[in-house]
Amino acid sequence: MIDSESGVPVYRQLADIVRRQIECGELAPGQRLRTEPEYEFEYGISRASVRRAIAILRQEGLITTSRSGSRVRTVRAMAEVPIGDETRVTTRMPTEMERRQLGVPEGVPVFVVEQDGDQQILAGDRTALIVKAGRD
Amino acid sequence: MIDSESGVPVYRQLADIVRRQIECGELAPGQRLRTEPEYEFEYGISRASVRRAIAILRQEGLITTSRSGSRVRTVRAMAEVPIGDETRVTTRMPTEMERRQLGVPEGVPVFVVEQDGDQQILAGDRTALIVKAGRD
DNA sequence: ACGTATTTGTACGTATGTATC
DNA sequence: AGATACATACGTACAAATACG
Numbered sequence: 001m002i003d004s005e006s007g008v009p010v011y012r013q014l015a016d017i018v019r020r021q022i023e024c025g026e027l028a029p030g031q032r033l034r035t036e037p038e039y040e041f042e043y044g045i046s047r048a049s050v051r052r053a054i055a056i057l058r059q060e061g062l063i064t065t066s067r068s069g070s071r072v073r074t075v076r077a078m079a080e081v082p083i084g085d086e087t088r089v090t091t092r093m094p095t096e097m098e099r100r101q102l103g104v105p106e107g108v109p110v111f112v113v114e115q116d117g118d119q120q121i122l123a124g125d126r127t128a129l130i131v132k133a134g135r136d
Numbered sequence: 137m138i139d140s141e142s143g144v145p146v147y148r149q150l151a152d153i154v155r156r157q158i159e160c161g162e163l164a165p166g167q168r169l170r171t172e173p174e175y176e177f178e179y180g181i182s183r184a185s186v187r188r189a190i191a192i193l194r195q196e197g198l199i200t201t202s203r204s205g206s207r208v209r210t211v212r213a214m215a216e217v218p219i220g221d222e223t224r225v226t227t228r229m230p231t232e233m234e235r236r237q238l239g240v241p242e243g244v245p246v247f248v249v250e251q252d253g254d255q256q257i258l259a260g261d262r263t264a265l266i267v268k269a270g271r272d
Numbered sequence: 273a274c275g276t277a278t279t280t281g282t283a284c285g286t287a288t289g290t291a292t293c
Numbered sequence: 294a295g296a297t298a299c300a301t302a303c304g305t306a307c308a309a310a311t312a313c314g
Contacts, residue, residue: 004302009302011302019231035279036280037279045303046303047303047304048302048304049303051280059195059242060229061228065280066280066311067279067280067309068278068280068310068312069280080224083267084267085268086266086267088265089247089267090214090263091227092197092245093195093196093197093243093244093245095196107229109229109260110227111227124226124227124228124245125228128224128225129224129225130222130223130224131219131221131225132221140283145283146282171297181284182283182285184282187299188283202291202299203291204299205292205298205299206299274314275314276313276314277313277314278311278312279309279312280308280309280311281308283305283307283308284306284307285303286302286303286305287304288300288301288302289301290299290300291299292297293295
């Protein structure tokens with residue numbers, strides 16, 4: 001299970017375990033994770049370590065957490081936004097203000113799309129950029 | 137300074153203070169932040185709260201932290217990568233493995249560039265995508 | 273509708289390890 | 294070698310939102 005002597009931090013070990021469960025579908029999108037005390041007792045680690053592990057997965061955009069527990073993030077429908085010639089695209093984490101305005105959970109980056117001196121911020125969890133020839 | 141009665145968590149208040157210092161240039165890129173004990177005593181909060189505040193800024197991509205302290209992230213030279221027609225671009229946070237492989241710090245998202253069934257992962261802190269007409 | 277239990281959130285403290293200066 | 298500074302990990306307590314009977 002979890003080996004506190006392995007050199008790998010226990011919170012990271014738990015994050016790895018749950019991440020694998022998500023990746024292999026053992027924990028399906030929308031499904032609830034176990035509660036913090038459950039992980040705590042099952043793996044014999046402190047609640048602080050459990051919370052750190054869960055925070056990692058949240059930052060990776062794999063789960064969302066509410067007062068009633070954590071769930072595997074469901075895949076959002078991606079709006080395919082066409083971008084045209086001379087467009088410059090970068091990506092970064094949103095400020096907290098941007099996060100609220102865009103309505104994106106933790107662990108979701110944003111696109112910064114610049115064209116003609118005009119700048120647009122797009123939520124990374126529901127936007128795919130498609131290069132369309134001849135478009136602007 | 138920091139008001140523990142304000143309703144806003146103290147770790148968030150500290151994160152807000154330091155973020156503002158970074159945004160207004162009071163803390164310049166490359167410059168060291170104060171040490172954890174310094175924040176602890178200056179604001180009269182626990183070290184755990186200081187560490188949470190610093191973790192927030194790291195996740196936002198604003199600072200990097202090493203054993204010798206935290207520094208404001210310097211802006212990396214952006215390689216402008218041309219992308220051509222029918223390319224699909226998404227963004228997300230990297231897995232930890234990807235982070236190590238790409239050599240990007242915490243708080244830096246990646247581009248996923250798909251073209252002709254080929255998929256490429258690009259570091260978000262040193263890549264800008266430019267749509268170039270006629271390119272593939 | 274109400275109280276209770278559950279579950280996460282915040283905040284503190286302590287101790288020890290390890291890399292850096 | 295010693296001091297500094299961050300990293301890990303444990304514990305406690307209480308608050309607040311949610312779910313349940």
